[in-house]
Amino acid sequence: MSEEKRAREETSRDTADHCIACTCCIANCPVTEATKEFAGPKLVGPAHSRMTFAEGDVEKTLDYCSNCKNCEITCPSGVAVATMNMLQRGEYYRHHKHSQRDDMLAHGERMGKLVRALPLGATFANLGMKIGQALGMFSAVGITNKRDMPAYAPQSFMERFLHIKQKPSDKKVVFFPGCYINQNDPEVGVAFVEVMQKNGYEVLVDEAFVCCGSPMVVTGYLDEAHDHAHTNVERILDWKKKGIPVVACCTSCSLMLKAEYHELFGEKEMHEAAENVYDAFEFLEGLMEKGELLEAFKPVDGKYAYHSPCHLRAQGIGLPALEILNKIPGYQIENLAAGCCGLSGNYGFKADKYEVSMKVGEKLFKRVEELAPDKVVCDCGTCRMQIAHGTKKPVCHPIQILAKAYK
Amino acid sequence: MKEREVVVIGGGFSGLMAAIRSARAGKRTALLQYGSGAFPLNSGLIDILGYDREKNEVKNPLEAIKNLPKKHPYHRIGEAAVRSSADFFLKLMEEQGFPYEGSVTAHRHVATAIGTWKPSSLVPASMDLPDLKGKRIIVVDVKGLKDFDGKMAAANLTERVDSVVESTRIELEPVEGRDITLLSCARFMENGGWQKAVEALRPLDAEDVIFLFPQVLGIQGNNVYRALSKALKGSVVETTGMPPSANGMRLRDVLLRAAWSAGVEIVENAHVIGAETEGKTCKYIRVQAGVHEQHYSAERFILATGGFYSGGLYMEDLQKPREVVFDLPVSFDKSHWTDKDFFAEQGFMLTGIATDESLRPVDAMGTVVLDNVRIVGRNLDGYDFCREHSGNGVALSSAYKAATF
Numbered sequence: 001m002s003e004e005k006r007a008r009e010e011t012s013r014d015t016a017d018h019c020i021a022c023t024c025c026i027a028n029c030p031v032t033e034a035t036k037e038f039a040g041p042k043l044v045g046p047a048h049s050r051m052t053f054a055e056g057d058v059e060k061t062l063d064y065c066s067n068c069k070n071c072e073i074t075c076p077s078g079v080a081v082a083t084m085n086m087l088q089r090g091e092y093y094r095h096h097k098h099s100q101r102d103d104m105l106a107h108g109e110r111m112g113k114l115v116r117a118l119p120l121g122a123t124f125a126n127l128g129m130k131i132g133q134a135l136g137m138f139s140a141v142g143i144t145n146k147r148d149m150p151a152y153a154p155q156s157f158m159e160r161f162l163h164i165k166q167k168p169s170d171k172k173v174v175f176f177p178g179c180y181i182n183q184n185d186p187e188v189g190v191a192f193v194e195v196m197q198k199n200g201y202e203v204l205v206d207e208a209f210v211c212c213g214s215p216m217v218v219t220g221y222l223d224e225a226h227d228h229a230h231t232n233v234e235r236i237l238d239w240k241k242k243g244i245p246v247v248a249c250c251t252s253c254s255l256m257l258k259a260e261y262h263e264l265f266g267e268k269e270m271h272e273a274a275e276n277v278y279d280a281f282e283f284l285e286g287l288m289e290k291g292e293l294l295e296a297f298k299p300v301d302g303k304y305a306y307h308s309p310c311h312l313r314a315q316g317i318g319l320p321a322l323e324i325l326n327k328i329p330g331y332q333i334e335n336l337a338a339g340c341c342g343l344s345g346n347y348g349f350k351a352d353k354y355e356v357s358m359k360v361g362e363k364l365f366k367r368v369e370e371l372a373p374d375k376v377v378c379d380c381g382t383c384r385m386q387i388a389h390g391t392k393k394p395v396c397h398p399i400q401i402l403a404k405a406y407k
Numbered sequence: 408m409k410e411r412e413v414v415v416i417g418g419g420f421s422g423l424m425a426a427i428r429s430a431r432a433g434k435r436t437a438l439l440q441y442g443s444g445a446f447p448l449n450s451g452l453i454d455i456l457g458y459d460r461e462k463n464e465v466k467n468p469l470e471a472i473k474n475l476p477k478k479h480p481y482h483r484i485g486e487a488a489v490r491s492s493a494d495f496f497l498k499l500m501e502e503q504g505f506p507y508e509g510s511v512t513a514h515r516h517v518a519t520a521i522g523t524w525k526p527s528s529l530v531p532a533s534m535d536l537p538d539l540k541g542k543r544i545i546v547v548d549v550k551g552l553k554d555f556d557g558k559m560a561a562a563n564l565t566e567r568v569d570s571v572v573e574s575t576r577i578e579l580e581p582v583e584g585r586d587i588t589l590l591s592c593a594r595f596m597e598n599g600g601w602q603k604a605v606e607a608l609r610p611l612d613a614e615d616v617i618f619l620f621p622q623v624l625g626i627q628g629n630n631v632y633r634a635l636s637k638a639l640k641g642s643v644v645e646t647t648g649m650p651p652s653a654n655g656m657r658l659r660d661v662l663l664r665a666a667w668s669a670g671v672e673i674v675e676n677a678h679v680i681g682a683e684t685e686g687k688t689c690k691y692i693r694v695q696a697g698v699h700e701q702h703y704s705a706e707r708f709i710l711a712t713g714g715f716y717s718g719g720l721y722m723e724d725l726q727k728p729r730e731v732v733f734d735l736p737v738s739f740d741k742s743h744w745t746d747k748d749f750f751a752e753q754g755f756m757l758t759g760i761a762t763d764e765s766l767r768p769v770d771a772m773g774t775v776v777l778d779n780v781r782i783v784g785r786n787l788d789g790y791d792f793c794r795e796h797s798g799n800g801v802a803l804s805s806a807y808k809a810a811t812f
Contacts, residue, residue, distance in 0.1 A: 020716070023447040023651040026590070033594060036584030073676050076442025076717055259697045274698040282699075289408055316696035318437075318674035337667060 011266045012080040013053060013087060019046035019079045025071035030340040031064050034359035038064035041071040044088075045081035052088045056095070062088055064356070066344035067218045069255075069314040083263045090222025098220065101142035105346040106219040109211035112183040115152055116159075122152035144354040147389050150184045157186035161205055164193055169202040173283070174239050174246045178253035179211050180381035188249050188381075191403035192280060198406045199287060199294050204244070208235050212256040215346050217264065229261045233273040240276035247278050249399055251312040251379045252345060254279040258315065279312065280399055281320035281379065288324060297328040297405040304333040304401070305373035307364065307387060309380035310340050321379055321398035328405045333377065338367040343386035358390065365390040377401060408691060409703045411437045411672075413810070416679050416692065416732060417711030417719065419444035421784030421802035423662040425709045428495065428810035430669035437703060438666065439677040439694060445717055446659040447651030453496065453529035453803060455489065455511050456481075457796025462750070464526050468800070469511045478757075478789035481797075483764050484804045492807030493529060500531075505628050505661045508535045518619055518646045520555055522546070522563030525647060528800065531654060533624050533632035533645045537617065539570050542642075545611055546574040546619045547604075551582035554589045554649040555621035564619075577607035579623075589622050593653040597625035605638045616641030622648030626656045677701075679712075682733045687778045692732065707779050709809050710735075710768075714785040715755065728758055730786070735760050735768045735776060738788040752791045759788030766809050781809035 025041040026032055032040045039048075039061045051057035062085060071081035104111070115121040129149045132138055139145045157177045173196060181188045193203045209232055213225030236246050236257065248254040257277040262270035278286070287293040308319050325333055341361050342348055348357030368376060368391045375394045376387050384395040413429040415422050418440030426438040455468035456475075465471035469489060472481045481489065493511045500507045507529045509515050514526040517534050544564060548557025557574035564572045580587050580595040596604065601624075608618060618635075622645050625631035635643045648654070666673060678695040683702075691704040710732060712719030720737065722728040725744065728737040739758035746753055759782075761769050766781045783805040785792070792798035 022445065024443050024445075027447045027651040027656055028443055036591065039585060074443035076445070076713075078441075078678075078718075255697075258699075262698075271698060278699075313675045316674065316676040316678065316694065317699070317701065318672060318677070323672075335667065337663075 012083045012263050013049060015078060015080045016046035016049055016084060018077040020077055022076065024074045024076060025079075025081055028070050028074040030068060030070060030342065030360040031066055031356060034342075034356045035064065037061055041065070041081045041085075045071065045084045046079050049084045049088050052091060056091075058092055059088075062092070064353075065089075066347040066353075066357075068310045068340050068344050070310055070340060073310070073314050080263055083260070086217050086264065087222070089220040090217070093220035093222070099142060101350065102219040102221075104141065104143065105349055106216045106221050106224075108183070108215060109179050112152070112156070112179060115183075116156055122154055126151045139351055142351045143349055144351045146354055147349070149349070150180065150385060152183055153186050155186065157182045157189035158205065158207075160186050160190060161193070164190070166193065166197055166202050169200055171201045172204055172244050173201055174204045174206055174244055176209055176212075176246050176248040176253060176257065176277075177205070178248060178250040178381075179215075181250055185381055185384075185397075188397040188399060191397065191400045192247075192249050194403045195284070195399055195406065199284075199292070206235055206239070212253040214252050214256045214260070217256075217260065218345055218347065222264070226265055229265060229270060232257065233261065233267075233270050236273040236276050237269060240273065245276055245278055245283065247280050247283050249280045249379070249397060250381055251279060251309045251315070252382070255311040255314055279315060279317065279320070279379070281324060282315070282317045284324055284402075285317075285320035288327075293324070294406070295327055298407065299330050300328055300401055300405050302332070302374040303372075304331070305336050305368060305371050305376050306333050306398075307336050307338070307341065307376055307378040307383055309378060309383045312379055321377070325377070325398055325401055328401075331401075331405075334371055334373070336364060336367045336371070336376075338364040340364075341383040341386040341390075343382045345382055348386060357386070361386055361390050368393060409437070409701065411435050411703055411705045413437070413707050413709065414439065414692065414703045414705040415709045415711055417444070417713060417717075417784075418442070418673070419446070419711060419713060419717065419784065419802070420449060420658070420662075420799055421806040422709070422711030423659075423666055424496070424803055424806035425711060425783055425810045426671045427499070427662065427666050427669050428807060429707075429709070429812075430666070430671045432810065432812050434706075434812065436670070437672045437674060437705075439674050439679055439703070441676065441678045441718075444659060445713065446655040449655035449658065449799070450647050450652055451531060451654035451658040451799075452517060452525075452527040452534070452647070453493070453507070453509075453799045454526070454796040455493070455528040455800035457514075457526045458794070464514070466514070467512050468514065468528055476789070480762075480787040480789055480801050480805060483762055483766065484801070484808050485764070488808040488811075489800070489804040492804040495807055496529060496803055499665060500661070503661045503665055505657065506532050508532060518560075518564070518644065520560065520621060520646045520648055522560035522567075524567065526796070531629065531657070533629055533643070534647070534654070536644055537642050539568055539617070542570055542615050542617050544568070544570055544572045544617045544619055545641075546572065547608065547621070548574055548576040549580075549587070549592055549621060549623065550576055550578045551580065551587040552589070552592055552621065552623075553586055555646075560619070560646065575608075575611060577604060579603055589648045589653055590626070590651050590656075592621070592623040593626050593631075596623050596631050597627065601631050601634050602638075605635065608639060612640050614640050618643050620645050622646060622653045624653070626653050627660050628657060679732050682708075684733070684777060687775065689733065689777050689780055705779070707781065709781045709783055709806075710760070710786050711783045711806070712786060714759065717785065719786050720758065730760060733768070733777060733780060735782075736770045738771070750794065752794050756791035756793060757789055760786050761788050766805060783809045
């Protein structure tokens, strides 16, 4: 690693000195609660990271941190606990070999591209995953066979987008779909386009965008994530010059683009680019505050529950989806407020983390059971997967509710 | 611009109380948090005033307020608000299924983790001691728990009470992986582990026994306390504990739920970095939400960001302490910053924001600086809560008064 690169990573690391050992992070870390194997956020982050960076000493339970960010949300002193953990993990894998499992989990985008290049690729890939699961092929490499791998949609969002006829407008946004919406849940992206069109916006896409890098950061492919950051930041800055904001529906993608890039890599351009990125409902709430949001909603029937993703809570913007959905006349939605779902991106797909992941999610599953909603609404794709897996309830993104209210 | 009626800055005990009362008064209330408040360091006991100037325990806290120095915040808050705030709190806790006992005119005595007494005014049911007459105390030690020494607690208690005091050691959580702490043990008890405690204590159980537990009776509400009390013939009581305080976490959990059900909008990780004022009015506050700045306007802003420890007050060079949101004048005595006597009143603790009787910030001349801002809790000047044991009392009563409309 170059000296320059090392210097950049100092910023988040230096926040270790702000730690006053108040124990807020320990009290609120869902992984610490779920397993006694994890030494805890304070010890692994601000306390031990000094040893990692100074002497290459590795805290062996670092592997348990899921980067859910509850430590950072609850820290009153601005210590970048989870970020420090991800920097340590990145440093570790600069000197150690990755497993095949981590390679697969970090590079869903690469796999998705292969699948889309083949005729009927999605169908065969889904079938292949089912067979693979049944034959124990995933567990052989350390991926749990207790949950389904996310299935590929018949057509990716980018493929579907080509066929969406939009009313052109001077008001434009660029949509950053992210891997999950693009490959697995394109309906969310389609609903986003519908909602923006109703509000007089034309939605653009950018073929040059790559995976935000979140799955790489958590599996310790830090330098590769850094390359992805450069690619995306260059594109975002280009859109910024044209005065067109970049909007994401996935809260882990938006957190990555808005905050984690510059927190992890400390480059000025990343901060500048971040200013041009919005979470979808943050953007819509901004319109609402200016009186520019179309509020002619039709009633939406049913009983709904809302789960706030940790990576949204970390953004400091409150729960804008709830603020807007509550404007739909008679709409029934209750905030579950039951903490982390436990999946944390690819964390809960690892065979050795599956139990921890399900234990973390227990409170949320129980709360869903108590409220017995028809559907659970959540901005994050992986949270939705975990909720569906843990409760068997149907799930959707809040933008899909809004699109319905506009019909 | 986000338009709210009340914006509370800070999610500690005083911030949450102010937000709950504002929302219950029908105000559209937002609570902005940066961090989760100092609850893991908060005993969750409501001390109104433990000790007087001579370090003697006071008999009647409400009466004793009269003898406090003129600058003390209780004089601005007023006796009536102290009394009503306690009633408000007791009623709220009862409603939430986490009842407290006590009054502002007398002390109850709670057992500490080292087996001494601590005076307090409002005490959660699990820490409230029954009459000791004719009772034996059995201190319950837990194998592997490093935050509590049952033998030491029993020895110290023996010096303080007429009753027989013994200790016993039981096995709860398996000793593996990380150290056993009050927090992990409390969670173990909550997830069914309390039954293991009942089995272990059954041979010692009798009507005349008080089982004195370390603070491990769960971290949500008081289900563990109720279950143990039902299963055992003896009384069940908890001591105070080490950080992270299980009872502080219970209090936070209960208050968060009360805030949600009252309709408080809670914004996490919202770093308030400044305010826009016009004359004596705050127009809006500026929130650093990641890279974007968001603005919140309100009819009333309640400042509950805490003192130096919580980042509400800040000082770099021992010359000029700063209040970080409104840049309010900070009252402090440069000549009395610290005292050599560790247990004496410390100047840095007295440092804070001076206010008028409505808790609006004032300058050195006593002139109100901002009309629509109220100061609560540790942001207030003129009291050393560590020395006199008044932290949650000032937090509660000032929050109550600031959220009176």
